[in-house]
Amino acid sequence: xxxxxxxxxxxxxxxxxxxxxxxxxxxxxxxxxxxxxxxxxxxxxxxxxxxxxxxxxxxxxxxxxxxxxxxxxxxxxxxxxxxxxxxxxxxxxxxxxxxxxxxxxxxxxxxxxxxxxxxxxxxxxxxxxxxxxxxxxxxxxxxxxxxxxxxxxxxxxxxxxxxxxxxxxxxxxxxxxxxxxxxxxxxxxxxxxxxxxxxxxxxxxxxxxxxxxxxxxxxxxxxxxxxxxxxxxxxxxxxxxxxxxxxxxxxxxxxxxxxxxxxxxxxxxxxxxxxxxxxxx
Numbered sequence: 023x024x025x026x027x028x029x030x031x032x033x034x035x036x037x038x039x040x041x042x043x044x045x046x047x048x049x050x051x052x053x054x055x056x057x058x059x060x061x062x063x064x065x066x067x068x069x070x071x072x073x074x075x076x077x078x079x080x081x082x083x084x085x086x087x088x089x090x091x092x093x094x095x096x097x098x099x100x101x102x103x104x105x106x107x108x109x110x111x112x113x114x115x116x117x118x119x120x121x122x123x124x125x126x127x128x129x130x131x132x133x134x135x136x137x138x139x140x141x142x143x144x145x146x147x148x149x150x151x152x153x154x155x156x157x158x159x160x161x162x163x164x165x166x167x168x169x170x171x172x173x174x175x176x177x178x179x180x181x182x183x184x185x186x187x188x189x190x191x192x193x194x195x196x197x198x199x200x201x202x203x204x205x206x207x208x209x210x211x212x213x214x215x216x217x218x219x220x221x222x223x224x225x226x227x228x229x230x231x232x233x234x235x236x237x238x239x240x241x242x243x244x245x246x247x248x249x250x251x252x253x254x255x256x257x258x259x260x261x262x263x264x265x266x267x268x269x270x271x272x273x274x275x276x277x278x279x280x281x282x283x284x285x286x287x288x289x290x291x292x293x294x295x296x297x298x299x300x301x302x303x
Contacts, residue, residue, distance in 0.1 A: 067093060067100035078109065083117035086110075104134055111146055120150045141185060145194035148181030152201055172212045179205045210236055210245035217252045230256035247277050
């Protein structure tokens with residue numbers, strides 16, 4: 023009986039404490055909202071726009087996001103609403119929130135399909151995906167971008183391709199084309215990394231298939247000679263000497279200067295430690 027009473031008192035006390043916490047949170051939330059209301063008192067849409075732009079210029083991206091969202095919610099049909107929707111996408115991007123940035127860009131495209139700035143929204147989507155997966159180390163140390171997850175690269179390529187298809191004369195088209203070349207080269211080299219991995223695992227059929235895919239889908243990229251080399255080695259390991267000879271003949275015809283350095287293999291410090299420990303064997 024005493025145990026039941028103790029449990030009842032404990033549960034009641036816990037419920038009271040949780041209710042108190044919720045009340046406190048609600049109070050603090052209301053207090054914070056009230057504080058913001060006071061801060062924004064008397065602000066018109068122009069003031070919101072100027073302060074948000076100032077925060078953006080000062081690289082205070084979180085503040086810029088807050089102000090642009092406040093501008094849009096208070097003046098949804100004002101003179102600066104459309105610009106706020108576009109600028110908040112950029113602020114999200116610079117604040118390392120790619121999902122929110124792409125959602126904001128998509129929203130702008132949907133609401134303002136005839137805007138003079140809609141091409142920038144498409145370009146921004148490509149830029150966001152182009153820079154996805156770049157972490158702290160990638161920003162300050164040289165790394166092989168072709169070894170990253172190819173998903174964002176493919177998305178970025180598609181975004182830039184759509185921009186060029188819809189707005190071939192856009193001021194962002196030239197930069198998008200250059201980025202597409204880099205993306206395609208990286209995606210091709212990623213496939214080389216996969217084929218090389220299969221070779222080291224002695225999965226020769228998978229390696230040869232991957233190399234064939236590279237030659238077929240990524241013509242005129244730096245990955246092709248490496249793919250041909252892998253095909254030569256893979257076919258020889260499989261006892262398919264005729265196919266190996268065909269791959270060698272194509273390679274010699276197109277690359278008469280000889281084998282390029284296999285720079286698709288990361289020989290950085292991390293890879294050397296990996297190899298020394300035999301983690302790939």
